[in-house]
Amino acid sequence: MNLLSCFSLLLIMWVLSNTLFSAIIDARSEPPISVPSISEQFFVAERIPSSQFPVKMEAEPPGEPEIRVVHHHDLNEKILIALIVASSLLGGILLFLLFFWIYRQKKLKYSNKKSRKSLEAAKGISMNPIMVKFNPLRTANRKGSLAIFDYPSLEAATNNFQESNHLGEGGCGHIYKAHFDEKLLAAVKRIDGVTQDTAKEFEIEVNWLSKIHHQNIIKLFGYCIYGDSRFLVYEMMEKGSLETQLHGPTQGSALTWHLRMKIAVDVARGLEYLHEHSHPPVVHRDIKSSNILLDSNFNAKLSDFGLAVTSGTENNNFKLSGTMDYVAPEYLLDGKLTDKSDVYAFGVVLLELLTGRKPLENLAPAQCLSIVTWAMPQLTDRSKLPKIVDPVIRNMMDLKHLYQVAAVAVLCVQTEPSYRPLITDILHSLIPLVPNERGGSLRVTEPRALSLLQEYKRLCQ
Incomplete structure (x- = not known):
């Protein structure tokens, strides 16, 4: 209630109170009217001869005041009613x-609780609040269970978000290292100055990561809503x-070469889970190297699900999103989005x-070259292929394995979606x-692998 409303309400109360109490005062100040007693009336009547009374009563001359008799019990009743009305109104x-x-x-x-309910309502997410002290063992074995952190606990764990705990930036937020206790080390993403878009992405990420559980997808421990800021607490990726x-x-x-192939397999496993085994299937929509996180053993996990959508969703309802260096041509040109x-x-x-x-190299001011445009002519030429390999790993792989990776890469970046595997x-x-x-087999005998090699040889001709 603003100041003007309060003033208006007080003014109405003052006017009503003055009106009622003025009525009470006026009623009490009315002068009493003397009424002759019965004996006086009798003697007066006796002194007037009966002959003086005409048979027919004449009209009273104009100008004479009419005398009304007001009884004391009527006056008291009016005062009582006025008092009751006034007290009832004020009460x-x-x-x-x-x-x-x-x-x-x-x-x-409970303003913050209202924001949390919108997350819980999204497709029946069950989020059990675990305030201040977070016990990962309580939530690790329960699907759909997230911790709701309070802001002081995040402040304490990150040492008031000191620069020394800053790990980097990602997904329109800053990431900090957080020590909740001696056993739990986590990463906290802080998103300040939340807009309509970032708030929506925050809700989408909490929604998906509360339901998706896979070894190659980042684990979300919980979240926090504090004023205009949002916080996501993930497992630590060293x-x-x-x-x-x-x-x-x-x-x-x-x-190394083997580590790079292991990372590629981990990412493919995470995507296979989203595309083939998640119910409903999910399109991540923002696969890129900055959203692929590595733990202490270089196990790769997909992160940043703020743009993820259900596979098969009509994409007219959402705007073009993602990093342009990685966006498929059909999505960029026509808005068509699939797995x-x-x-x-x-x-x-x-x-x-x-x-x-890098996916986009700056050749000159206002001139860039994408890695796809640069690599495609050389990927399909076996004589040139070894020369474009990163010098760090150039002498680490078997040429047959190099051809296999080149075959997969060429087919993945085909302009026509139906040509992609x-x-x-x-x-x-x-x-x-x-x-x-x-986690591999180190052999090239899989029927599907051989079919991709055959397709690659066809493209090389």
């Missing part, structure tokens, strides 16, 4: 103000993003792993290139 107003104050207090106190490893200070020196859009982005990531180059075929083609101890 009602006071009760209204009291209830309105209580309502306002509750609204302020090696950072694939983008940092490939294009950061180390320039991919820590990534093959993720396959195209995967092909760009595979080219990054193979060549060590399914992610399951890609996975079966790459698994033989990874050692057994890293």
